[in-house]
Amino acid sequence: MTGGQRPARRLRPLWVALAAVVVLLACGVPTALVAGLVRADDPRAPGSSAGRAEDPAAEAARRLGERMVAELARQSAALLGGDRAGFLAVAEPVAHPELRRRYAALRALRVTAWQADANGLPAPVEGRAGEWRLPVEFRYCFVAPGCRTSRVLTETRWREGERPRLLAVEPSRSAATGTRPWEVSEMAVAVGPRTLVATTPALRKKLPGLLAQAEAAARIADTYAVDGRTPDRYRIFYAGRGEWQRWYGGGRPKWTGGYAVTVGGGHHEVVLNADGLVTGAVDDLLRHELTHAATLPERGYPGKGTWWLVEGLAEYAGADGAPIDRYAGLAEVRRLLGGGWDGRLDSLGAADDAPADRVSASYGVSYLAVRHLIDRFGPERLLAFFAAVVHERVPVDQAAERTLDEPWSALHDECVGYVRAVVA
CATH class of the missing domain: 3.10.450.50 (Nuclear Transport Factor 2; Chain: A,)
Structure with missing residues (x-):
């Protein structure tokens, strides 16, 4: 799962667009052995029951x-x-x-x-x-x-x-999570107070800079943890070209710059695509992905209808308070609003084979909608809404009434109206 970049640093939009991937771990049934x-x-x-013939x-x-x-x-x-x-x-x-x-x-x-x-x-x-x-x-x-x-x-x-x-x-x-990096690759590792960053020996020189960036991103992601339950350590794997195709099953959409995968025990491991990142994009991406690790439940989110909320919150964290006009995807949002979108937030999820500009627009609309809700209700109430929808799987209209005290139909139209006003 991933986020967009700021315009001044967006040198190659195809490769800095980010994936919405949450993978659930298929756990085996434990036995007595x-x-x-x-x-x-x-x-x-x-x-193994006593007295049973075998x-x-x-x-x-x-x-x-x-x-x-x-x-x-x-x-x-x-x-x-x-x-x-x-x-x-x-x-x-x-x-x-x-x-x-x-x-x-x-x-x-x-x-x-x-x-x-x-x-x-x-x-x-x-x-x-x-x-x-x-x-x-x-x-x-x-x-x-x-x-x-x-x-x-x-x-x-x-x-x-x-x-x-x-x-x-x-x-x-596993069809759910695929091969873990440590199962198939040599590991070079750096560890900080909040993060673990690992890559292959060929990319070892990247570790000091990545660790510093990851620690800064973790401080932001921690503030979005649902109910204050922060990960014990954020686990980040920096994949070279071969590893990107092999770790966790590979096969990600071409526009993916990074993703978070659920591995059980409440942990989400983050993977960054070393070949897909441009200078200056890593900070935004790390804030986005670590926010997924801090906010998503172990079993993943309810479905495509809540994609906008999951990705919008991560994009908001990735932007880190930057002015709206610095957000990288506004031009793509404008084009999407001009045609090709039905105006429903629950239909924003981007297909794996979607073109890069459509992906960027979907993230952009999601970011703006969540930004409006935070501006309107504050981060604490937005997180309560997020927890109800994503963790408790309460229908969005009921969650809005319960946490925001307003009907979702009106809030939905208000969010879309805000998005249209921003890019008008």
């Missing part, structure tokens, strides 16, 4: 799974303890190069929690005697101890034995 920290309320694995093959698989989980518990403890040799010790040498890279990336990201939960029973690998697959859900925290963990589901491959040996950990291919 847990490595690392175990919650007391985790449900039992299917077939198929001999299923019993053997369950016991094998328990031994695999024990190895993952050792590996988790080694990772958190900074013991690379112990982290590698559970695996065959064929897996060591990839595991060394993963270990280094997670340690660079200052991993503070790492749990590996079996997400089912192991299954034999067809055509490979003695090899098994086990679906595993990894839960992780970075920097902040005791945070609510984010989750990623992946496949592991093992060789059977008294102590099973890990052969491979595959990158996740």
Whole structure:
């Protein structure tokens, strides 16, 4: 999810327009096979109830799974303890190069929690005697101890034995979130009081400047946190050309400069497109994306009809109090109002294949509508309206009556009238 830029700095509109992307994490169902920290309320694995008869093959698989989980518990403890040799010790040498890279990336990201939960029973690998697959859900925290963990589901491959040996950990291919950066890339990392910024070693020199910009953006984003619940750390990944196509599944619209993706545990990880940003655009983009991370619920927003509110608030934060005439998208807004829009805020969402000027206009109208509501009611009441619509999923007309004390039909027309007046 993303925002627009200021006119004086908008050198390449196609690449500084920003995407409205919120992705929900598809979490697996936890079982009783847990490595690392175990919650007391985790449900039992299917077939584990006392006294229940169990198929001999299923019993053997369950016991094998328990031994695999024990190895993952050792590996988790080694990772958190900074013991690379112990982290590698559970695996065959064929897996060591990839595991060394993963270990280094997670340690660079200052991993503070790492749990590996079996997400089912192991299954034999067809055509490979003695090899098994086990679906595993990894839960992780970075920097902040005791945070609510984010989750990623992946496949592991093992060789059977008294102590099973890990052969491979595959990158996740979740349709919801795709592959995390630390699963497939080396990481260079900088950490500040409010942010974590990571990129590849090739772009390491960008980190000091990015960290300073991210910290400044975080101070703005914190002020928009719904109910004052700010993220423990804003997680930002700066993607080069290859990483942009690979991290979190790639495949973003061409006009995307950045986006925020929900990864569970109340966390939204922000990705910036290094190739798509012009000089001076990063500050606005970071304020926009971190505001998404501060304001969006874990399950994402209700649908396209609320796109204007979600993006308008992020654009407002991105503008950071700049005068309206410095907003980059006014010319595009003027053209959109001249034709091609039905005048409804709930129809503003831009399609993935939309031309850049249409995208910029959609963001611009959303920004102006939210700006008008804040000018009229103040930021606190606007955030209450936002919380009702986006977090509680209250219909917008009911939310307006409850938080703004006015009928939404009149306010909607007032917002559109304001937009038309600004660009007249």
